[in-house]
Amino acid sequence: MTRPNASDPQSSKQGAEAAVLWGPHTERTRQLFPLGGARGEMRMPLEVVYAIALIKKAAARVWARRGVFSPAKGEAIAAAADEILAGRHDDQFPLPVWQTGSGTHTHINVNEVIARRAEEILAARGVDERVHPYDDVNRGQSSNDVFPSAMHIAARTLAEERLFPALEEFLSVLWEKACAYRLTVKLGRTHLMDAVPLTFGQEISGWAALVEADLRRIREAAAELEELALGGTAVGTGLNAPEGFAEEVVEELARLTGFPLRRAENPFAALSGQNALARFHAVLRVLAADLFKIAGDVRLLASGPRGGLGEIRLPANEAGSSIMPGKVNPTQAEMLQMVAVQVMGYDAAVGFAAALGQLEFTTFRPLVAYNVLTSIKLLGDAVRSFTEFALRGLEADERAMREHLSRSLMLVTALSPRIGYERAAEVARLAQREGITLREAAARLGVLTPEEFDRLVRPEDMVGTFLVREAHFCGDGEAQG
Structure with a gap:
C-alpha cells in the first residue's frame, strides 16, 4: 500500500489552502465529538484512512468490471482513492479516535471525500456523472465489515513496513556482537548476585534468541490479519452484497497490497469479535517485555562506570546531566523501557476492548485500531533508535569483566x-x-593445594559447551577477548 512522504507539501496543506471535501455527516461528527481531533492530537490514524481508501478503490474496480459502474465512474473513484493514498488529502480526515465504536464516522468521512473528489475528477474529464458516498462509494459494503477489514490491512501493512525491518536490523547487530564476544568470559549473575561464569557472547545470544522468537510469533499473528471481514456487511449475512462480490474485492486487495488476503471463514465471528488483533497485540506485549528486559540488562551492565558494574560502555551521544559534567546516561535504554511499558498498557486496553463484543457486533474498534497501530510505530521506531544509537556502539569493558570474575566467590562451584x-x-x-x-581460603582450610585449585578453577572451562557459533554463523574471523 502506497504511503505518503511526510515532507510532501501536498500532504500538509491546511485551512484555506485546501478545499473542504468532506460532507455533512463528517461536519456534524466533527462538532459532536470535539475530543482533540480538530487539533490533530488524537485523530484517527491515517493508516486506517488509507486502508479504507484502498478498499474503496478495489470495490470500484469490481463494480466497473461487473458493469454496475461506468468505466469513467470506476476510474474516478479509484483515482480519488489514489490521491488519498498519496497523502494529498490528509487534512480532510479531521475526526478523532473517540467516536462511534464501529468507526462508522471515519468510514463515512472517507466515503464523502472520495465521492466529492471523484465528481471533481469526472467534471475535469468532461463527464457529467454524479458519485454518491453511500449508493456508489459504499455500494455492497457496511462500516461493520469495511472498518475491521481496514484495521487488519493497516496493521499488517505497518508491521511489514515499520516493525519487521527494525527487528531484523536489531537482530543482525545483536548476533554481530554475540559473535564478536563469543570467547569473552565474564561473571554471570542470578538474583542480581554473583553466579558462575559465561561468555558475553552467550549472554547476548540469549537476548537475540528472545527477540527471534518474538519476531516469529509476530509474523504468525500478522498472518491472521490477512483474513478480512469484507462481505459480511451489517451483521455477517452479506445483505446487499451480491454473490462473489466480496471475493472479487479481496482478490483485488491482495493484488494491491501484495499480501495473501482472504475472506474470513465465518463472517459472524469476524464482525462480533476482535481476536486476531487482540492476539497480534498480545505478542507485541511479549516483545515489549523482552525489550524491557534487554534494555534493563544494558542499563545494569553499563552502570557506574566506577560505582556500578561498568562491564560495558555505551556511546556518549549527549550530555547526561545539567549539573554533573561528563556524565553519560543510558538514555536509549531508558527510552526503550518506557516504550515497552506504554505498549503493555495499550495491551491491557486492547484485551479489555476485545472482550466487550455484544451479540452480532463488537464496538471499541477505533480504540483497538489506535492502540495497535501506535504500538507498532512505537516499537519499530524505538528499536531502530536503540539499535543505531546504543547497541551498534556498545563495547565490552573486558578489564572490568576480568576483575569482577577474578573476585567472584561463585567460582567455588567448580x-x-x-x-x-x-x-x-x-x-x-x-x-x-x-x-x-x-585460592587462599582453600589452602588455609587444607582442602586443596594452590596448584590443585588452579587446575580445578578455570573460568574458561566453566562456560559450558554451548557456543554462539552453533546458534548463529559467525564466519571465520577471530573473536574479541
Missing part, C-alpha cells in the same frame, strides 16, 4: 565435584569473611 558442596561452601564463607581469595 570445586563441588571434588570436595563436596559443604566444604566448598566453607571455602567461600572463609574467603568472604577474611577478605581473601578462594
Whole structure:
C-alpha cells in the first residue's frame, strides 16, 4: 500500500489552502465529538484512512468490471482513492479516535471525500456523472465489515513496513556482537548476585534468541490479519452484497497490497469479535517485555562506570546531566523501557476492548485500531533508535569483566565435584569473611593445594559447551577477548 512522504507539501496543506471535501455527516461528527481531533492530537490514524481508501478503490474496480459502474465512474473513484493514498488529502480526515465504536464516522468521512473528489475528477474529464458516498462509494459494503477489514490491512501493512525491518536490523547487530564476544568470559549473575561464569557472547545470544522468537510469533499473528471481514456487511449475512462480490474485492486487495488476503471463514465471528488483533497485540506485549528486559540488562551492565558494574560502555551521544559534567546516561535504554511499558498498557486496553463484543457486533474498534497501530510505530521506531544509537556502539569493558570474575566467590562451584558442596561452601564463607581469595581460603582450610585449585578453577572451562557459533554463523574471523 502506497504511503505518503511526510515532507510532501501536498500532504500538509491546511485551512484555506485546501478545499473542504468532506460532507455533512463528517461536519456534524466533527462538532459532536470535539475530543482533540480538530487539533490533530488524537485523530484517527491515517493508516486506517488509507486502508479504507484502498478498499474503496478495489470495490470500484469490481463494480466497473461487473458493469454496475461506468468505466469513467470506476476510474474516478479509484483515482480519488489514489490521491488519498498519496497523502494529498490528509487534512480532510479531521475526526478523532473517540467516536462511534464501529468507526462508522471515519468510514463515512472517507466515503464523502472520495465521492466529492471523484465528481471533481469526472467534471475535469468532461463527464457529467454524479458519485454518491453511500449508493456508489459504499455500494455492497457496511462500516461493520469495511472498518475491521481496514484495521487488519493497516496493521499488517505497518508491521511489514515499520516493525519487521527494525527487528531484523536489531537482530543482525545483536548476533554481530554475540559473535564478536563469543570467547569473552565474564561473571554471570542470578538474583542480581554473583553466579558462575559465561561468555558475553552467550549472554547476548540469549537476548537475540528472545527477540527471534518474538519476531516469529509476530509474523504468525500478522498472518491472521490477512483474513478480512469484507462481505459480511451489517451483521455477517452479506445483505446487499451480491454473490462473489466480496471475493472479487479481496482478490483485488491482495493484488494491491501484495499480501495473501482472504475472506474470513465465518463472517459472524469476524464482525462480533476482535481476536486476531487482540492476539497480534498480545505478542507485541511479549516483545515489549523482552525489550524491557534487554534494555534493563544494558542499563545494569553499563552502570557506574566506577560505582556500578561498568562491564560495558555505551556511546556518549549527549550530555547526561545539567549539573554533573561528563556524565553519560543510558538514555536509549531508558527510552526503550518506557516504550515497552506504554505498549503493555495499550495491551491491557486492547484485551479489555476485545472482550466487550455484544451479540452480532463488537464496538471499541477505533480504540483497538489506535492502540495497535501506535504500538507498532512505537516499537519499530524505538528499536531502530536503540539499535543505531546504543547497541551498534556498545563495547565490552573486558578489564572490568576480568576483575569482577577474578573476585567472584561463585567460582567455588567448580570445586563441588571434588570436595563436596559443604566444604566448598566453607571455602567461600572463609574467603568472604577474611577478605581473601578462594585460592587462599582453600589452602588455609587444607582442602586443596594452590596448584590443585588452579587446575580445578578455570573460568574458561566453566562456560559450558554451548557456543554462539552453533546458534548463529559467525564466519571465520577471530573473536574479541
